[in-house]
Amino acid sequence: MSDTRATTQTVRYRERLSVPWWWWLPGLGLAALIAYEVNMGIEGLPDWLPYALLLPVAAVVLMWFGRAEIRVVSGSHGDTELWVGPAHLPVSVVGRSAEVPRTAKSAALGRQLDPAAYVVHRAWVGPMILLVLDDPEDPTPYWLVSTRHPDRVLSALGR
Structure with missing residues (x-):
C-alpha cells in the first residue's frame, strides 16, 4: 500500500x-x-x-x-529545499553558503570552477550564491547560482 x-x-x-x-x-x-x-x-x-x-x-x-526560476520551498515536515529550474537541493545537505558579489563572479566562474559543480549562470544577473554540499553520496561539490537578491535567498534557506 x-x-x-x-x-x-x-x-x-x-x-x-x-x-x-x-x-x-x-x-x-x-x-x-x-x-x-x-x-x-x-x-x-x-x-x-x-x-x-x-x-x-x-x-x-x-x-x-529568462525561463530559469529560483524557489525556496518549505514542506509540512520542516524540510526546506532550493529549486533552481528542474533541479532541487535539500538544505540539510548544504555545509556552507556564501554570497558571491558581482566583483568576484569572474573568479568564481574562471579557473577556480570545479567541472563537477552545478552552475546556473545568467550574465545579466550580477551576484551569485555559493552552496557547498556536505553529502558523500553526491559527486557535486557545490552549487553556484545567479540571483538578484542573494541575501534574500540565503535568508529563506535559513543561512
Missing part, C-alpha cells in the same frame, strides 16, 4: 531570472530590421509576413532566456 498523504509546501522565496526590460528594445528592433531586409529582398511576399513571423520569434527567444 502506498503513502498518499498530501504534503503542503510554502514558498519562502521566488525569483525569475528574466532578461532586463531594455533587452526587449534591441531584440525586437533587430527582428524588425531583419524582417525589413527579408521584405526588401523577396518580391511577391506579403509585406506583413516577415514581421508576423520574426517579431514573435524574437519575443519567444527573450522569454526563453
Whole structure:
C-alpha cells in the first residue's frame, strides 16, 4: 500500500531570472530590421509576413532566456529545499553558503570552477550564491547560482 498523504509546501522565496526590460528594445528592433531586409529582398511576399513571423520569434527567444526560476520551498515536515529550474537541493545537505558579489563572479566562474559543480549562470544577473554540499553520496561539490537578491535567498534557506 502506498503513502498518499498530501504534503503542503510554502514558498519562502521566488525569483525569475528574466532578461532586463531594455533587452526587449534591441531584440525586437533587430527582428524588425531583419524582417525589413527579408521584405526588401523577396518580391511577391506579403509585406506583413516577415514581421508576423520574426517579431514573435524574437519575443519567444527573450522569454526563453529568462525561463530559469529560483524557489525556496518549505514542506509540512520542516524540510526546506532550493529549486533552481528542474533541479532541487535539500538544505540539510548544504555545509556552507556564501554570497558571491558581482566583483568576484569572474573568479568564481574562471579557473577556480570545479567541472563537477552545478552552475546556473545568467550574465545579466550580477551576484551569485555559493552552496557547498556536505553529502558523500553526491559527486557535486557545490552549487553556484545567479540571483538578484542573494541575501534574500540565503535568508529563506535559513543561512
